[in-house]
Amino acid sequence: MGIEEKLPAGILLTSVEMLSNWARKSSFWGATFGLACCAIEMMAAGGPHYDLGRWGMEVFRASPRQADLMIVAGRVSQKMAPVVRQIYDQMPEPRSVISMGVCASSGGMFNNYAIVQGVDHIVPVDIYLPGCPPRPEMLIDAILKMREKVMATPLGPNGRKMLEARKAAGKMPIVAPGAMPSSYRVDKTRRAEWTQAVKEGREEQLRIENWMKLQPHLREK
Amino acid sequence: MSIESTGGVPVNAEPVGADIDAPAQVPPNPQKGMFGITGTGDVSGFGGLVRRTPDVVGTPKPYGGYFDEVTDALEEAYPLFADAIEKVVVDRDELTLHVKPERIAEVAQIMRDDESLRFELCSSVSGVDYLNSDARRLHVTYHLTSMTYRRRVRLEVAVPVDGAVPSVTSVYPTADWQERETYDMFGVIFTGHPNLTRILMPDDWEGHPQRKDYPLGGVPVEYKGAEIPPPDQRRVYQ
Numbered sequence: 001m002g003i004e005e006k007l008p009a010g011i012l013l014t015s016v017e018m019l020s021n022w023a024r025k026s027s028f029w030g031a032t033f034g035l036a037c038c039a040i041e042m043m044a045a046g047g048p049h050y051d052l053g054r055w056g057m058e059v060f061r062a063s064p065r066q067a068d069l070m071i072v073a074g075r076v077s078q079k080m081a082p083v084v085r086q087i088y089d090q091m092p093e094p095r096s097v098i099s100m101g102v103c104a105s106s107g108g109m110f111n112n113y114a115i116v117q118g119v120d121h122i123v124p125v126d127i128y129l130p131g132c133p134p135r136p137e138m139l140i141d142a143i144l145k146m147r148e149k150v151m152a153t154p155l156g157p158n159g160r161k162m163l164e165a166r167k168a169a170g171k172m173p174i175v176a177p178g179a180m181p182s183s184y185r186v187d188k189t190r191r192a193e194w195t196q197a198v199k200e201g202r203e204e205q206l207r208i209e210n211w212m213k214l215q216p217h218l219r220e221k
Numbered sequence: 222m223s224i225e226s227t228g229g230v231p232v233n234a235e236p237v238g239a240d241i242d243a244p245a246q247v248p249p250n251p252q253k254g255m256f257g258i259t260g261t262g263d264v265s266g267f268g269g270l271v272r273r274t275p276d277v278v279g280t281p282k283p284y285g286g287y288f289d290e291v292t293d294a295l296e297e298a299y300p301l302f303a304d305a306i307e308k309v310v311v312d313r314d315e316l317t318l319h320v321k322p323e324r325i326a327e328v329a330q331i332m333r334d335d336e337s338l339r340f341e342l343c344s345s346v347s348g349v350d351y352l353n354s355d356a357r358r359l360h361v362t363y364h365l366t367s368m369t370y371r372r373r374v375r376l377e378v379a380v381p382v383d384g385a386v387p388s389v390t391s392v393y394p395t396a397d398w399q400e401r402e403t404y405d406m407f408g409v410i411f412t413g414h415p416n417l418t419r420i421l422m423p424d425d426w427e428g429h430p431q432r433k434d435y436p437l438g439g440v441p442v443e444y445k446g447a448e449i450p451p452p453d454q455r456r457v458y459q
Contacts (some may be wrong), residue, residue: 078422078423078426079421079422079423082423106442107440107442111437111439111440111442111451111452112437112438112439113430113435113436113437113438114421114422114430114438117440
């Protein structure tokens with residue numbers, strides 16, 4: 001696509017960037033890499049109850065050449081590792097990877113010679129999704145965070161220059177795209193709370209405090 | 222350290238179980254006994270339950286049930302029975318024939334073809350590693366099932382490390398991949414096998430993982446504020 005090189009940095013590029021990113025996020029085509037038990041939860045997420053078709057993802061093409069999101073669902077054995085890499089290499093840019101489940105993220109419960117301790121030893125991962133297996137709602141949450149990240153991607157070399165300029169000028173958003181927990185994202189006040197906490201560097205503390213408020217034996221009398 | 226200063230409780234000068242020897246480094250001592258923190262301090266169970274293994278002895282003649290029929294039929298059909306079968310063991314309602322490695326293909330052929338035996342189905346071919354038993358520490362077990370007579374029998378073959386066993390794929394084609402798995406996991410070489418390559422591990426893997434002296438291969442895991450060692454290196458400390 002030559003258009004991204006030709007557009008000068010500025011308002012035109014920003015609009016095209018937004019349009020292009022919106023188009024990409026609205027029709028994510030997943031390449032399933034359903035390896036083990038997490039694949040069942042991925043299938044459940046694609047089924048009618050936890051419908052991935054709400055976000056245009058009900059179709060998972062088996063061919064990586066037509067996919068832009070690879071969900072590595074399940075444990076990757078030493079023998080399967082070169083295959084994962086080959087499928088990733090066959091995906092055209094722009095591509096992203098969600099490592100679904102603890103086995104793909106870090107080896108999970110299988111801390112031994114046969115399982116690769118985290119698929120990030122093989123491919124670069126954008127979103128790590130813990131769980132054994134993660135519920136379909138958790139997978140949907142990960143996909144939504146991935147969409148947020150995609151919306152913030154720069155388009156072409158000029159787009160990257162604009163991003164650098166924004167970084168240098170300190171105009172980056174306080175919370176990185178895809179980094180806000182969904183339980184805080186849904187509510188305006190909680191969103192503001194989280195953003196404030198990130199500014200001060202105490203978001204984990206805020207989480208713990210809010211959790212303590214819900215525990216009957218920890219509430220301050 | 223007087224008794225009074227420790228509150229009346231006698232305290233060892235050296236803490237028990239605080240050494241870091243991994244199970245693979247400490248040779249298992251047959252006199253040691255059950256789990257516990259005496260010795261290496263390994264409570265994960267990966268050090269293995271160490272107990273005295275009694276010697277396997279052959280069972281005396283009336284075996285009970287269909288076992289007599291099977292062994293009599295085999296003796297009738299196979300003239301070299303006394304030479305090939307090392308011992309016959311009946312334990313917990315299961316018949317095991319310990320066969321000499323060189324003869325296993327012939328015995329399997331007779332077991333499949335003879336009219337009164339007819340063990341058509343090779344249910345499983347697997348390996349066992351009896352570490353610290355004797356020179357022939359790797360055993361290959363063949364589980365045979367007879368559909369016509371509804372019987373099961375086990376043939377067991379003992380070889381030393383890097384020993385060779387004739388392949389039974391000419392008799393039971395289903396043993397093809399099962400023998401590949403036994404080769405991959407234990408290192409038993411099957412002569413006459415059409416394609417003896419690794420099946421579970423990558424082709425260039427070194428070592429045979431299911432042998433008892435092969436390490437678990439775990440890595441320590443870092444959490445927020447803690448680093449947990451792999452399961453076989455976790456210790457209890459006092």
